[in-house]
Amino acid sequence: MNHDASTPEALAARPRRPAWAVHGERALEAVVRLAGVSAIVFVAAIFFFVLREAAPVLVKDDFSLLQFLFSTEWYPTSASHVRYGTLALTVGTLSVTALAMLIAVPFGLGAAVYLSEFCAPRLRETLKITIELLSAIPSVVWGFIGLTVMSRVIVSVTGAPVGVNVLNGGIILALMSVPVIVSIGEDALKAVPDSYREAGLALGATRWQLVYRVLLPAARNGLLAAVLLGVGRAVGETMAVLMATGHAVHIPGSLLDSVRTLTANIAAELGEAPAGSDHYRVLFLTGTLLFLITFAINLAADLVVRGIRRR
Amino acid sequence: MTRVPSSHRWLRLVGLAATGALAACGGQSASKPAKSVIQNKGSDTMVNVAQVWAEEYRKVAPDVEVEVSGGGSGVGLAALVKGAVDVANASRDIKPSEVEQATKNTGKPPAGFTVGYDALAVYVHKDNPLGEVTLEQLYEIYAEGGKFTRWSELGVKIPGVTDDTIVRVSRQSSSGTYEFFREHALKNKDFRNGSRDLSGSKEVVELVGSTLTAIGYSGMGYATPAVKMLKVAKQKGDPFVAPTVAAVHDKSYPLARSLHVYTLGEPQGAVKSYVDWILSDAGQKVVEDSGYVPVPPDQRPKR
Numbered sequence: 319m320n321h322d323a324s325t326p327e328a329l330a331a332r333p334r335r336p337a338w339a340v341h342g343e344r345a346l347e348a349v350v351r352l353a354g355v356s357a358i359v360f361v362a363a364i365f366f367f368v369l370r371e372a373a374p375v376l377v378k379d380d381f382s383l384l385q386f387l388f389s390t391e392w393y394p395t396s397a398s399h400v401r402y403g404t405l406a407l408t409v410g411t412l413s414v415t416a417l418a419m420l421i422a423v424p425f426g427l428g429a430a431v432y433l434s435e436f437c438a439p440r441l442r443e444t445l446k447i448t449i450e451l452l453s454a455i456p457s458v459v460w461g462f463i464g465l466t467v468m469s470r471v472i473v474s475v476t477g478a479p480v481g482v483n484v485l486n487g488g489i490i491l492a493l494m495s496v497p498v499i500v501s502i503g504e505d506a507l508k509a510v511p512d513s514y515r516e517a518g519l520a521l522g523a524t525r526w527q528l529v530y531r532v533l534l535p536a537a538r539n540g541l542l543a544a545v546l547l548g549v550g551r552a553v554g555e556t557m558a559v560l561m562a563t564g565h566a567v568h569i570p571g572s573l574l575d576s577v578r579t580l581t582a583n584i585a586a587e588l589g590e591a592p593a594g595s596d597h598y599r600v601l602f603l604t605g606t607l608l609f610l611i612t613f614a615i616n617l618a619a620d621l622v623v624r625g626i627r628r629r
Numbered sequence: 630m631t632r633v634p635s636s637h638r639w640l641r642l643v644g645l646a647a648t649g650a651l652a653a654c655g656g657q658s659a660s661k662p663a664k665s666v667i668q669n670k671g672s673d674t675m676v677n678v679a680q681v682w683a684e685e686y687r688k689v690a691p692d693v694e695v696e697v698s699g700g701g702s703g704v705g706l707a708a709l710v711k712g713a714v715d716v717a718n719a720s721r722d723i724k725p726s727e728v729e730q731a732t733k734n735t736g737k738p739p740a741g742f743t744v745g746y747d748a749l750a751v752y753v754h755k756d757n758p759l760g761e762v763t764l765e766q767l768y769e770i771y772a773e774g775g776k777f778t779r780w781s782e783l784g785v786k787i788p789g790v791t792d793d794t795i796v797r798v799s800r801q802s803s804s805g806t807y808e809f810f811r812e813h814a815l816k817n818k819d820f821r822n823g824s825r826d827l828s829g830s831k832e833v834v835e836l837v838g839s840t841l842t843a844i845g846y847s848g849m850g851y852a853t854p855a856v857k858m859l860k861v862a863k864q865k866g867d868p869f870v871a872p873t874v875a876a877v878h879d880k881s882y883p884l885a886r887s888l889h890v891y892t893l894g895e896p897q898g899a900v901k902s903y904v905d906w907i908l909s910d911a912g913q914k915v916v917e918d919s920g921y922v923p924v925p926p927d928q929r930p931k932r
Binding site for chain 1: 701703707711730792796803808817819822836842
């Protein structure tokens with residue numbers, strides 16, 4: 319360090335940045351910080367407003383939270399005995415999502431590894447563009463494919479009476495989640511420094527050993543984020559599952575049973591529920607439940623990652 | 630939280646698509662402000678008729694644009710109650726609570742007009758040997774606690790099927806068809822959970838037409854060659870009646886109903902002309918051509 323810099327003369331003689339540049343930078347810093355914090359604000363605000371619409375029904379005498387969570391009887395417009403039980407809907411959402419992830423995670427991560435490690439550069443660019451196009455297909459189009467093409471295939475292959483069911487919804491959701499998982503997963507693998515690869519190869523590892531022992535552990539956070547975004551896409555998807563799952567309030571006994579998901583139920587019923595009615599508020603409560611489910615999945619995954627890191 | 634890698638091309642793509650869609654919407658609504666627009670929403674059963682009405686009416690009154698959308702009778706009436714639409718189509722009667730809400734919100738009590746009739750047909754696949762059904766049997770098939778879950782329990786043997794579980798096809802709960810069926814076939818008891826609740830009249834007929842073991846209900850205008858309409862009797866011993874125009878007019882078919890349009894207060898101006906036109910011979914011909922039953926000529930208002 320230059321010892322002259324600390325003398326008052328030297329400080330005065332040093333070229334100064336103009337005042338606007340200093341303030342401008344501070345302002346920019348504030349904007350960036352605001353943008354960062356805004357995510358938290360938005361999440362909290364959305365949760366607050368959804369819960370606020372739902373809250374009045376929670377304190378009603380004839381509403382039981384236990385029944386809401388654990389009853390399978392969903393009769394929001396019954397003329398004789400209104401019942402709001404969402405268990406069948408929750409199970410519907412979870413079953414379709416679980417099936418979608420069973421299909422999408424191996425395919426998505428496999429494709430990400432292939433793109434990042436094994437693929438020739440030119441083919442990689444083509445594949446990436448195609449995969450990104452796949453993610454740009456609107457969900458209503460996916461739903462339409464499920465309703466028309468996929469349901470016929472399922473009926474002719476499995477002999478099921480109806481082709482709109484868990485299997486159909488799961489496959490459609492898997493197709494929708496794969497591009498997300500591939501894009502993010504490939505980025506995560508690319509972010510692993512090349513020095514890791516070089517070190518692995520120098521130690522005599524085969525390419526497969528390199529992927530399995532070095533890259534996957536090194537990129538696990540990013541890969542988990544990829545899977546989580548895929549799960550989020552699947553849990554939150556509405557239009558496609560509305561069309562592909564058959565929309566029956568029913569705990570599925572097999573892959574070929576029709577189900578209804580929480581999202582599809584909200585979409586189908588919110589339009590008719592008079593604003594402020596119990597039905598309307600219960601639908602918002604269903605939204606809160608959906609929010610809590612995704613939050614729990616994210617939190618669990620985060621804890622798992624921390625667990626891995628500590629070990 | 631979990632770290633997300635930096636590059637999100639797919640997100641950007643989605644963003645671009647959304648911006649494009651927004652721009653397209655904006656452009657459309659800004660054009661031709663001189664036209665008067667009638668907002669029309671409601672019954673899925675009536676949405677086909679309403680669309681043809683709108684198209685035909687454009688020829689009669691080119692300066693009036695009728696914008697039609699479906700969603701269900703409940704959706705249409707809910708929008709009318711809020712004052713969001715000018716005309717609501719409903720395949721059921723307006724409820725007293727809706728009249729009260731509308732009067733409270735807008736100060737105008739809704740006015741209703743019967744614009745036609747529909748027979749709710751009970752459909753099965755064309756290869757199903759069943760030809761007729763009673764309302765009691767429909768109750769046992771559809772209602773909560775009903776005892777029929779297999780076709781064999783009705784004495785029906787469906788050819789080429791090993792699992793003869795009845796696939797119940799129903800409608801989403803905002804549908805007027807759903808409420809009408811519940812009221813008349815289920816005596817206002819609840820549907821048993823597990824039915825496929827589809828969101829359109831046409832979808833019901835399509836699913837029944839492609840499923841050997843299915844049964845469904847929908848407007849009689851939606852029949853296709855792949856399905857069969859059952860004759861219906863009120864109870865065992867009563868005559869079975871097929872859904873026909875004559876049977877609807879003489880009220881011998883048990884699942885017939887009126888189709889209505891509702892306006893806020895007595896219709897005025899463009900809305901009045903439109904409703905009058907719907908009830909004229911030209912408007913009623915549309916009803917007939919769409920597979921529904923028009924209002925008998927002697928009951929149409931004189932103009």
